Amino acid sequence: MKPKKNSDPNKRIILGVETSCDDTSLCILEVDNHTSKILSLNSFNQDFLLMKWGGVVPELAARSHVKALPPLLDVTFKEAGISPEDITEVAVTTHPGLVGSLLTGINLAKTFAMMRNLPIVPVNHLFAHLEAIHLTEEVSYPYLGLLVSGGHTAFMWVKGPNEMDVLGNTLDDAAGEAFDKGGKLLGVGYPAGRIIDDLAKTGDKDKYDFPISYMRDRPGKMSFSGLKTALRVKVQSIQPEEVKAELPHLCASYQEAIVQSLRVKADEIIEKILEKKVNGFTTPIVIGGGVACNSRLREVFKQRYKNVHVVKPIYCTDNAGMVANWAGRVPDLQVPFPECLSLDARSRYVEKK
Ligand code: KG4
Numbered sequence: 001m002k003p004k005k006n007s008d009p010n011k012r013i014i015l016g017v018e019t020s021c022d023d024t025s026l027c028i029l030e031v032d033n034h035t036s037k038i039l040s041l042n043s044f045n046q047d048f049l050l051m052k053w054g055g056v057v058p059e060l061a062a063r064s065h066v067k068a069l070p071p072l073l074d075v076t077f078k079e080a081g082i083s084p085e086d087i088t089e090v091a092v093t094t095h096p097g098l099v100g101s102l103l104t105g106i107n108l109a110k111t112f113a114m115m116r117n118l119p120i121v122p123v124n125h126l127f128a129h130l131e132a133i134h135l136t137e138e139v140s141y142p143y144l145g146l147l148v149s150g151g152h153t154a155f156m157w158v159k160g161p162n163e164m165d166v167l168g169n170t171l172d173d174a175a176g177e178a179f180d181k182g183g184k185l186l187g188v189g190y191p192a193g194r195i196i197d198d199l200a201k202t203g204d205k206d207k208y209d210f211p212i213s214y215m216r217d218r219p220g221k222m223s224f225s226g227l228k229t230a231l232r233v234k235v236q237s238i239q240p241e242e243v244k245a246e247l248p249h250l251c252a253s254y255q256e257a258i259v260q261s262l263r264v265k266a267d268e269i270i271e272k273i274l275e276k277k278v279n280g281f282t283t284p285i286v287i288g289g290g291v292a293c294n295s296r297l298r299e300v301f302k303q304r305y306k307n308v309h310v311v312k313p314i315y316c317t318d319n320a321g322m323v324a325n326w327a328g329r330v331p332d333l334q335v336p337f338p339e340c341l342s343l344d345a346r347s348r349y350v351e352k353k
């Protein structure tokens with residue numbers, strides 16, 4: 001057996017595993033005295049399955065992870081130039097997510113743990129999305145986090161990597177879901193966020209008037225279901241050829257309504273919940289999750305607020321880099337072997353009371 005490279009007790013080499021939804025991703029991250037470096041990061045997306053079925057089919061997603069993990073492991077170790085014996089701990093997303101998908105990654109993590117008596121860090125997917133900012137820049141705590149993904153939309157008050165309070169969230173669809181369902185109505189393909197973002201670049205955002213949900217009496221609460229209905233009504237009221245011809249404008253106007261809803265709620269949270277003036281708000285705002293890739297969202301938030309930090313696009317959509325990074329920041333959460341073999345998947349994020 002190859003000797004362990006890692007004789008330095010301060011040096012951790014973390015295998016990150018992400019399988020919470022439809023992306024299979026592995027990462028090897030080296031943490032040396034609080035400085036972390038990604039040695040390799042490889043992902044496999046199931047977009048071909050999503051295209052075919054028009055969305056995530058949980059059972060198919062879980063099976064796809066099982067197939068994708070062995071070759072990904074091979075490539076990830078080869079690229080990092082290390083062997084499995086060098087790994088000091090495994091970080092795996094345990095919640096929230098699709099239980100069948102989560103279990104595939106958890107089983108991989110447990111197999112590793114058993115082979116080498118390694119601890120496992122159970123990773124909160126939502127926290128990992130926001131904390132991915134630290135893969136490219138240091139942002140001080142506390143910060144206001146805006147997590148926008150396919151499954152979640154939430155404003156968090158972030159006091160530390162594992163200390164986040166929910167200040168606001170959506171009552172129905174997530175922002176990414178609003179993009180994906182809108183894309184389905186427009187027939188542009190799936191997942192639709194990036195496609196709508198691209199089409200919108202040549203469209204007029206003011207051409208169509210889609211509703212921005214204010215929910216004035218419920219600070220922090222959002223809803224995207226009315227917007228989706230408004231798009232459906234619009235699409236049904238015009239001829240298919242016209243929908244095609246108007247696609248850039250429809251996309252730009254629809255995207256604008258999603259982005260402005262998020263902006264309105266950010267304003268409201270700053271003013272009504274944090275009791276600060278938007279103009280004088282210098283607390284960092286961190287935006288993470290798949291929808292943080294959106295060019296208009298980045299533009300509007302950077303124009304509106306003083307101290308905005310957006311996760312780098314490769315770390316926005318589901319990836320194991322953010323998983324290993326989060327584990328690197330919370331060494332106290334390691335569950336030692338063999339207790340780690342009892343870790344389980346949880347579908348929901350339950351806020352600490
Ligand atoms: O974070 P993520 O990979 O998965 C979840 O945790 O849900 O986010 C996926 C979501 C999808 O809904 C996708 O349409 C959206 O992120 N997305 C975008 C863009 N790129 C990905 N939405 C808007 N604009 C984009 N450029």
Ligand code: ZN
Pocket residue numbers: 125129149150289290317318
């Ligand atoms: Zn995610």
